[in-house]
Amino acid sequence: MRREIGVAVIGTGFMGKAHALAYRAVPNAFPNSLTPRLVAVADVSETGARQAAEQFGFDRATSDWRSLLDDRDVQVVSITTPCSLHREMALAAIAAGKHVHCEKPIAPSASDAHEMMKAAESANVVTQVGYNYIKNPILKLAREMIASGELGEITSFRGIHAEDYMADPEIPYSWRVDPQNGAGALAEIGNHIVGMSRFLLGPVTHVNAQLETVNKSRPVSPGSPERREVKVDDIARLMVTFDRGCSGSIEANWTATGRKMQLEFEIYGTKGALCFSQERFNELRYFNAGGDPRTSGFARIEAGPAHPPYENFTVAGGHQLGFNDLKTIEMAEFIAAIEHGTSNFPDFREAWEIQRVVDAAIRSSAEAQRVSL
Template sequence: MSKPKLRIGLIGTGFMGKAHVFGFTSAPRVFELPFDLELHTVADITPEAAARAATTLGFAHATADWRSIMLDPAIDVVSITAPNALHKEMSLAAIAAGKHVYCEKPLAPMAADALEMTLAAEAKGVKTQVGFNYLCNPMLTLAREMIMAGELGEIRGYRGLHAEDYMADASGPYAFRHDPAGGGALADIGSHALATAEFLCGPVTRVMGDLVTMIAERPDGKGGRKAVTVDDIGRAFLRFENGASGSIEGNWIATGRKMQHDFEVYGTKGALAFSQEHFNVLHHFDTAAAKGRQGFRRIEAGPDHAPYGLFCVAAGHQLGFNDLKAIEVAGYINTIAGKSPEPFNFRKGLRIQTLVETIQASSKAQGWLDVV
């Protein structure tokens, strides 16, 4: 009557490492999962850091050598929240060891790497997941369901956005996110806008990019300056397979914005508007409403919007960012149990990376490109 165990190895203990742990510990208490989850081993840079993280986060074992996680036959799932540049090497090692891999976004700095990782995972038959964070929101699920059910009619126009200001200060130092291989606002957060766009409206077939560098150099951390070539703002026009057109923007110098992951989608019968700043709300316009009574309706997340009700039996109480991570984890665990297809697997991560790179190439070429 007791459930089989699923043992977790975690690499990285920063923002996202912690978020994974929140997910692994909350998910089983919120959802009826097919496995018992066990926080088995955590890896960090030094033995001391790893030991401390094990105590704080609740892992049984600690290591300063992430490879030992891959070698440990007890471990079933590897969570990778290390810097982006390491995602590929770690993932390939985990896949080779037959472990399921849950990797933070972006899957890899370059699409070619993401492709290699995807093919490796598919060949080995392990279950993969990329952490897209925002897509597991019940209100996004609602939006997608409404669109798929035709409640908006045919989709005509889309406007997506992910703007923050964490790079707005020109005195902030050059960092790994400024690396020409995989860096820039479009790759870092525009990718979220692209993921949401396809989640809601289906495949993008053609793009025209516009990437702009506004802060041309930054302190190099050693008293000098270093040139920055990646985009601070990345824009794109989009064409969707369903006939709609749209645009997105990724912007990390949007002074004052903390979480402007927004979208508006317009169809023949209705429209939706959403802002991640109030992510428990979805605004819906329905052309079928009575004359003089029309308008955007503010739908608040509640038990009618699964799986909200598992967190809280009453509407309006609101989920938080870490709750979205718990939903993400639960989806992945069910996938590992074969209960559902992989919702956001490596191939999806590859897809987004391909979109990003096609937009980058389009911007360079100053012309439209097909997404292949």
């Protein structure tokens, strides 16, 4: 009989569904894992909660997320609500002794994130934050190559996360651009590339940033002539220094017309280089500086069985993982950390560190000077 672990999910939107799907998919791809049992789902709308329960097979539905705290069948709580609610929910769940998965960004500010992290570490619960792109097998390879020295000493990083979903100035004002939700392109998508840079290269020590609001006002509602001022960034540009000694640039942009997922990086080292784009996330391009100049070039590595845990999804190379598979890996690693008491990444501490970079960038831009972390 498979051993189970009880899971509750708060929120039933894009990410609520993604979590439910991912928990369900864990035992399929990771047969040795504890099996997440979908115990309960909470949503402000009771109807929404019930529909989600039926669709995804939760045992119970509730409109009162606090009721999950006393539920002894629940060992894990997934928080997928708007960012402004994360702190309260996470602290309550931690206090109730639950392991907590929280969507990104963890909080509107680093100080909130710090409080959440401290609470979790004191309570000794396992935490995770939804920076799922780094769960990609091909990025685990990238990290290993850097860590093992295959690229030599790293000399430069260039990172981008650009999309176009906020390019249209007629998209109404909403939580997406409300500073209370930790809004802005940098906070919402830029933290992915900030996190990816940390995953690959380690801590950031200095930030020199300029944030810019391209669409300076938005209608208060669709088509309304009344407009509200937007105070968060549409574009953020950072020049960063890493603790390991190299420097780099990071750009976040949610007004990049035509781009759907330009989450990219290029890393240059003394012995090689890596280039990656989430637009083709089953590929990694690698230049080995030690090769024969006559036949050298950037090689397009395709994800395959040589890149764990690709093989958990399909045994043959070239078949490719999808976004939902990355989410499954994320949940499987979270569950494994709970079961085995091992460290987990990215946890609340890591999310706090990412948020510190975001906060430093906002401050750098406001003060027009370089900032140390």
